[in-house]
Amino acid sequence: MLCIVHAADIHLDTPYRRHDEAVRARLREAGREAFVRLIDLALERQADALLIAGDLFDNDWLTLATERVLVDELTRATSAGLTVVYATGNHDPGRANYRAMGIDWPKERFHLVASRQPRRIAIERGGEVVGWVVAAGHQTPREDRDLAAAFPPAPGPEPAVGLLHAQVMSAAAAEHHDRYAPAALDSLDPSYAYWALGHIHQRQQVRPDPPVHYSGNVQGRHFGEDGAKGALVATLDRGAAPEIEFEPLAPVRWETLEPGGLDAAHTLPDAKAAVVAAFRRPQGDAPADQEWILRVDLRGASELAPLLADADERAELAAQVREDLGVLDVEVRDRGLHRPVDIESHRDQPHLLGQTLALLERARADDAALDGITPVQVAGGDGAEMAELRAYLRELLQDLDAEAAVRLLRKSESA
Numbered sequence: 001m002l003c004i005v006h007a008a009d010i011h012l013d014t015p016y017r018r019h020d021e022a023v024r025a026r027l028r029e030a031g032r033e034a035f036v037r038l039i040d041l042a043l044e045r046q047a048d049a050l051l052i053a054g055d056l057f058d059n060d061w062l063t064l065a066t067e068r069v070l071v072d073e074l075t076r077a078t079s080a081g082l083t084v085v086y087a088t089g090n091h092d093p094g095r096a097n098y099r100a101m102g103i104d105w106p107k108e109r110f111h112l113v114a115s116r117q118p119r120r121i122a123i124e125r126g127g128e129v130v131g132w133v134v135a136a137g138h139q140t141p142r143e144d145r146d147l148a149a150a151f152p153p154a155p156g157p158e159p160a161v162g163l164l165h166a167q168v169m170s171a172a173a174a175e176h177h178d179r180y181a182p183a184a185l186d187s188l189d190p191s192y193a194y195w196a197l198g199h200i201h202q203r204q205q206v207r208p209d210p211p212v213h214y215s216g217n218v219q220g221r222h223f224g225e226d227g228a229k230g231a232l233v234a235t236l237d238r239g240a241a242p243e244i245e246f247e248p249l250a251p252v253r254w255e256t257l258e259p260g261g262l263d264a265a266h267t268l269p270d271a272k273a274a275v276v277a278a279f280r281r282p283q284g285d286a287p288a289d290q291e292w293i294l295r296v297d298l299r300g301a302s303e304l305a306p307l308l309a310d311a312d313e314r315a316e317l318a319a320q321v322r323e324d325l326g327v328l329d330v331e332v333r334d335r336g337l338h339r340p341v342d343i344e345s346h347r348d349q350p351h352l353l354g355q356t357l358a359l360l361e362r363a364r365a366d367d368a369a370l371d372g373i374t375p376v377q378v379a380g381g382d383g384a385e386m387a388e389l390r391a392y393l394r395e396l397l398q399d400l401d402a403e404a405a406v407r408l409l410r411k412s413e414s415a
Contacts, residue, residue, distance in 0.1 A: 002123060002131030002159045005042040007231040008053035008198025009217035010035055011091065012070065013061045016221070023293075023329050027221075030251040030291075032069050034219040037249040038231055039073045043080055045233055048130055049123050050082055053198025053215070054089020054138065054165025059099045071104060078109040083123055087113040088137035089165035089198055090180040095139045113137045113163070118151045131236065132156075134192070135163035143180055148187035159193035159236035167199050171206045171214065188212050193236045201225050203232075203246065211242050219250045223295050226254040228285040248285050252328060255279075256295045262302040263340065268313070271304055272320045275332075279325055292327040297335040305337045 012031050016024040042050040057070070077084055084106075088094040094101060094114020105112055113119050113135040123131040132155040136147045147166055154160035166183040180199060185207060188195050195212040203216030215232045217225060230249035236242050259278035265271045275296050296318070298308060307313050318330040 001235065001237040002049075002161075002193075003045065003047045003233070003235050004131075004133075004161060004194070004196070005038070005045065005047045005050045005231055005233055006053065006194075006196040006213065006215045007038050007050070007218055008165070008196075008215050009055045009089075009201050010038075010052070010057070010219070011055055011217065011221065012057040013063055013066050014058060014221050015061055018222075019329060026291075026328060027252060028066075031219050032066060033251045034229075034249050035070065036073055037251075038218055039077045041231060041233070041247055041249065042077060042082055047082065047233070048125055049133060049161075050077060050084045051133060051135075051161065051163050051196045052084070052086040053163055053196050054087055055091040055198060056086060056089075057099070058091045059093070059141075062099055067103060071106070074110060075106045078106045081109070083109045083111070083121075085111045085113065085121055085133045085135055085163055087135040087163050087165060087198075088139075090138050090141050090143060093138045093140050093143075111135075115139060116143065116145070116147050116150070118147075120152075120155055129158055131158045131193075132160040133163055134160060138165060138181065145181065146183050146187050147181050148183040148189075151187075151189055151192075153189060154191040154193070156191075157238065159238060160191070161234075161236070162188065162192045162195040164195070165198040168197065168206050168212070171200055172202055172204050185212070194234050194242060196232075196234075203229075205244075211244060213244065219252065220254045223254050223256055223293075226256060228253065228282070246285070248287055251287070251289070252291045252293060253286060254293050254295075256297060258297050258299060262298065262300055262304070262337070265302055265304055268304070268307070268317060268320070271298075271302075271308070271317060272324065275317070275321050276324050292325070293329045294321070294325070294327055294331070296321065296330065296332045298332065298337040299335050300337065301340040302337055303339060305339045308332075308337055309334055 010031065012035065013028060014031060016027045019027070074084055088100050092100050100112065100114060111121050114137040116136050116139055118134050118136045121133045121135065122129045123133060134151055134154070136150065147164055151162055166181040168183050168185055170185050188207070190210050193210055197212065197214045200214045201217045202214065204214050206212040206214065213232055216229055218229055218231060220226060220229050228248045228250070230247045233245045233247055234242055257275065257278045259274040261274040261277070262271060265274055279294065308317070314332040314334065318332040322330040
């Protein structure tokens with residue numbers, strides 16, 4: 001049996017530019033704390049190996065103080081008998097003039113894999129081999145080849161893990177990343193008991209059997225990296241299904257809220273109460289001392305729309321929410337907040353909105369009017385196809401009265 005802890009994309013000393021200095025300092029500290037928690041996890045679970053699938057830090061951004069924490073924590077892990085295998089990624093590449101090659105890494109039980117040529121590492125417990133790790137790293141920030149394609153068949157008979165920083169193109173959120181070491185799913189040799197991947201920050205299983213996993217990053221860095229962040233613990237045994245668990249580690253968690261009830265809000269305290277009510281601290285996937293950075297997106301009808309269109313008023317709302325919830329930071333955005341609209345009072349009126357509402361009504365009721373907005377390339381279908389298309393278009397038009405009213409009234413107010 002082989003027990004591994006799989007982590008990736010730690011990005012120590014990420015520069016945070018969009019927050020005030022106190023929040024930026026806390027986020028940089030949170031990255032270091034998450035790494036310490038990662039080491040704690042591996043030791044507490046008595047893992048055989050800690051695997052880091054690239055982007056441990058961002059090359060030139062790594063400070064000397066954080067480098068010392070990094071080396072001290074890895075030394076603590078390896079001195080306790082843990083094997084650590086670290087494969088470089090595109091942010092921490094392994095060619096001679098890059099930062100990874102100049103760090104005084106631990107001398108025992110630590111393996112830096114900084115070459116695209118796969119390297120085989122035996123994982124031992126009590127002097128016996130209990131598994132294997134085969135890893136490849138990035139030598140430069142722009143690796144454009146499929147590194148997985150060069151991996152040999154898994155050593156055996158003990159469980160083997162493939163460790164790589166790569167972009168499996170079929171993975172969720174892959175389209176949001178630049179193409180670094182793009183890997184075809186078929187390149188991930190099925191003779192391995194587990195593939196431990198890095199680069200995509202969204203935790204996910206790419207293939208169930210044999211399992212291919214992205215662990216995601218251990219600490220979110222912006223609102224695009226919301227939700228619980230941490231590492232995976234995988235227990236692998238011959239002839240048994242792998243056991244894979246997620247362990248949350250991030251000291252700071254990012255979340256976006258869309259509060260309801262703003263249509264009943266008449267004052268700023270009412271709006272604050274709606275935001276506070278929308279915040280739910282999840283159970284089970286967050287550390288007890290979890291801190292939060294929240295983004296509040298305001299949408300829909302509210303008589304407070306003119307007030308909250310002002311950036312200073314939104315900042316005041318954010319400050320009050322931050323104080324009430326006791327969170328690290330809050331950002332409030334207007335994402336389509338508008339005054340309540342009495343649509344019926346605008347029907348049959350000579351202005352643009354009245355004409356627009358009349359047009360929508362005709363399109364919903366009159367086939368000829370509906371056919372007039374049908375794309376030319378599909379308008380020549382047979383009767384059944386046209387009936388199905390009309391039904392589909394009418395469904396799309398169902399809620400457009402309110403949308404048209406809001407857009408036209410907001411445009412006239414800003415003119």
